[in-house]
Amino acid sequence: MAAAELPMGQVLQAADLRWQTWPETAVAAGYITRKxxxxxxxxxMGATTRSAFLSGEPIRPQKLVRPESGFMAAILPAGYRAVAIVTDTRGSNSAGGFILPNDRVDVIRTFRDEANSKATSSDVQVSQTILTDIRVLAVGQLIQEKNGTNVVTGETATLALTPTQAETITLAQKVGSLSLALRSLADSGRPVEAEAQAAPDTALTVVRFGVARQQTR
Structure with a gap:
């Protein structure tokens, strides 16, 4: 059993675990029994938790990552890629430091509009929302809020992205700066159709194997 509440990403030590008497009829498949x-x-001991455990909850190997396995790869959904983006260390690019792992965010790209800047002889900046409803895997080196305290603003945020989204955001980092906009819990999982109606479509040009194509959100 978990001897105390264990957050996701906890490396298990002896003090985190204990044996407990359990009704034999309630032992489910996958439980670790002394028998x-x-x-x-x-x-x-030494394994890392893939998800949080409550105090007194049975420890199951399916919710653990062995030391020889990569933790981030273990918590990443199938078909997704973990991509780190640079954020403002002052917190202005990450909702003032209130974005936490497992929050959902929109990614906003800000860049200089060269054509309008030349035409107006001024510095014209443009912002575009290039990705919506993206899950945050980690902020800096923190993968979960601990003890109810807010995450310390890190220099990077790691996002769970599809391969196409990974290409989009990698290019966007090269040609502008990125900001994260925190989404309400009520908006998470909002249908793509509703998202498209709420905001104009934006795209980046991605060159693959010498062929340029437009990459939408």
């Missing part, structure tokens, strides 16, 4: 695994405590 089947006498050295269960020793074997489990």
């Amino acid at each position: 089947d695994t006498p050295k269960g405590l020793e074997d489990t």
Whole structure:
């Protein structure tokens, strides 16, 4: 059992685990039992939790990552890529430091409009929302809020992106700066159709194998 509340990403130590009497009829498949695994405590120490555990919750191997496996790869959904973007260390590019792992965000690209800047002899800046409803995997080195405290603003935010979105955001970092806009919990998972009606479409030109094509959100 978990001897205390364990956050996602916790490296398990002896003090985090304990044996507890459990009704035999309530033992589910995947539970670690002293009968089947006498050295269960020793074997489990050093593993990393893939998700949070409540105090007294049975420890299951399916929710752990062994030391030889990559933690970020283990929590990344199938078909997605983890991409780190640079954020403003003052917090202005990450909702003032209130963006936490597992929040959903929109990614905004800000860049200099060269044509209008030359035409008006001034510095014209343009902002575009290039990705919407994106899950934040980590902020800096923190992968989960701990003890109810806000994350310390980091220099990078790691996002869960599809391969196409990964291409878009990689190019966007090269030709402008990126900001994260925190979404309301009520807006998370909003249908793409509603998103498209709410804001004009934007795109970047991605060159792959010498062929240029427009890449939308």
